[in-house]
Amino acid sequence: MADRKRTAAQMANTSFGNVAYDLSNTVVAPQREERQAPQRQPEPKRQSSRRTAAQPQVRPQQGISLFAVSGFAAVALMAVLVLTSYIQLNSVYAATSTMEDYLAELVEEEASLTSEYNDLFDTATLQEAADEAGLVEPSSTQKVYLELAEPDNAVVYEQQEDPTLVEQVTEDLQGFWRSVLTYFAQ
Numbered sequence: 248m249a250d251r252k253r254t255a256a257q258m259a260n261t262s263f264g265n266v267a268y269d270l271s272n273t274v275v276a277p278q279r280e281e282r283q284a285p286q287r288q289p290e291p292k293r294q295s296s297r298r299t300a301a302q303p304q305v306r307p308q309q310g311i312s313l314f315a316v317s318g319f320a321a322v323a324l325m326a327v328l329v330l331t332s333y334i335q336l337n338s339v340y341a342a343t344s345t346m347e348d349y350l351a352e353l354v355e356e357e358a359s360l361t362s363e364y365n366d367l368f369d370t371a372t373l374q375e376a377a378d379e380a381g382l383v384e385p386s387s388t389q390k391v392y393l394e395l396a397e398p399d400n401a402v403v404y405e406q407q408e409d410p411t412l413v414e415q416v417t418e419d420l421q422g423f424w425r426s427v428l429t430y431f432a433q
Contacts, residue, residue, distance in 0.1 A: 338429065
């Protein structure tokens with residue numbers, strides 16, 4: 248009989264369908280007794296009741312690395328060298344363009360002069376001009392041959408000597424600064 252009561256009680260509290268969400272006809276189960284936790288010893292009170300945020304610690308300032316300074320100096324030097332190489336390359340391109348224009352003019356002048364030369368110094372024209380002027384072939388008595396016992400000598404004045412290393416470096420530096428000044432003057 249007790250089993251029937253439990254079953255009936257269980258059936259009364261069991262619901263199916265939409266009623267399952269209706270919390271008004273539910274039976275509240277008795278609550279268990281809570282165990283009491285062992286009592287802790289009270290912590291000593293802190294002097295201030297509010298908490299303060301932890302202050303970040305500042306690292307001491309470190310010295311600048313000699314390696315980093317030399318690295319930045321090397322990068323700056325490389326940048327200057329690249330800039331000057333572009334300056335020199337630009338001046339070479341300009342000189343090449345000027346020389347190509349000059350070469351084209353010279354090729355045209357050569358063609359015109361060659362044509363003029365061929366017209367003026369035609370052998371038939373020369374023979375005609377010589378006959379009109381009264382020129383004749385020299386006879387064998389008029390020809391003189393010279394034999395020199397000693398070789399010919401030639402004297403070259405104002406010959407330049409090879410520059411020393413210091414002179415060459417000085418000349419190269421002057422050329423470098425001229426190109427830099429030329430670049431910035433434009």
